[in-house]
Amino acid sequence: EVQLVESGGGLVKPGGSLRLSCAASGFTFDYYTMNWVRQAPGKGLEWVSSISTSSSSVYYADSVKGRFTISRDNAGNSLFLQMNGLRAEDTALYYCARVVTQDTAMVIDAFDIWGQGTMVTVSS
Amino acid sequence: EIVMTQSPVTLSVSPGERATLACRASQSVGISLAWYQQKPGQAPRLLIYLASIRATGIPARFSGSGSGTEFTLTISSLQSEDFAVYYCQQYNNWPTGFGPGTKVDIK
Numbered sequence: 001e002v003q004l005v006e007s008g009g010g011l012v013k014p015g016g017s018l019r020l021s022c023a024a025s026g027f028t029f030d031y032y033t034m035n036w037v038r039q040a041p042g043k044g045l046e047w048v049s050s051i052s053t054s055s056s057s058v059y060y061a062d063s064v065k066g067r068f069t070i071s072r073d074n075a076g077n078s079l080f081l082q083m084n085g086l087r088a089e090d091t092a093l094y095y096c097a098r099v100v101t102q103d104t105a106m107v108i109d110a111f112d113i114w115g116q117g118t119m120v121t122v123s124s
Numbered sequence: 125e126i127v128m129t130q131s132p133v134t135l136s137v138s139p140g141e142r143a144t145l146a147c148r149a150s151q152s153v154g155i156s157l158a159w160y161q162q163k164p165g166q167a168p169r170l171l172i173y174l175a176s177i178r179a180t181g182i183p184a185r186f187s188g189s190g191s192g193t194e195f196t197l198t199i200s201s202l203q204s205e206d207f208a209v210y211y212c213q214q215y216n217n218w219p220t221g222f223g224p225g226t227k228v229d230i231k
Contacts, residue, residue, distance in 0.1 A: 044211065044222055044223075044224050044225050045160075045162075045168065045211055045213075045222040045225075046222070047219060047220050047221060047222070050220075059218055059219065061219055062219075095167055095168075100170070100173055100179075108156075108215045108216075108217075108218060108220055109173075109215050110158035110170055110173035110174075110213065110215060111158075111160075111168075111170060111213075112170045112173075112179060112180075114167040114168055114169075115167065116166075116167055117167060
């Protein structure tokens with residue numbers, strides 16, 4: 001079964017840090033660009049970051065640039081998001097998501113596989 | 125940055141009726157447009173990509189059309205399980221982005 005499982009969320013104070021993880025299974029992880037998408041409580045979807053298959057290309061939303069770092073471990077079939085300098089507005093459910101298209105290059109694409117999300121709450 | 129808008133905000137439909145949802149991009153995205161369905165407490169589910177291609181396992185009652193800046197998702201005969209929030213996404217240009225969503229509820 002193709003699956004993504006996120007972990008690492010929690011309650012953190014403003015200015016704090018968290019590292020999210022996403023464990024992939026059921027597909028050849030290193031064939032796909034991977035992504036983080038977040039959803040604030042009661043709000044819509046916001047793309048956060050993308051990373052290419054070889055980690056050679058990364059993109060970030062302006063709202064997190066300079067504070068968040070995306071990375072991946074192809075040998076361990078895992079995706080990560082290091083979040084520093086957290087703000088109240090970063091409070092959201094964070095999803096990891098796979099793109100539709102297999103490609104060794106960075107792919108901007110639709111997302112066909114999603115995890116169930118991990119909740120990040122930034123509050124004092 | 126391309127801005128995505130969706131209309132209406134809420135669509136009230138009776139089971140068995142047709143639903144038509146609109147998505148507009150602030151500049152052309154070609155056919156790099158996807159539609160997602162999200163139910164409460166669940167992750168989004170890909171319905172349509174490349175504007176009109178149904179994703180794996182998506183029933184034929186869901187169809188997508190359009191190109192450039194104007195797109196439509198049509199649900200031909202609403203089933204009880206279709207009441208949800210629907211989002212469009214453009215992936216023609218970085219940053220990729222989503223519309224604000226249309227909630228389809230029971231009339």
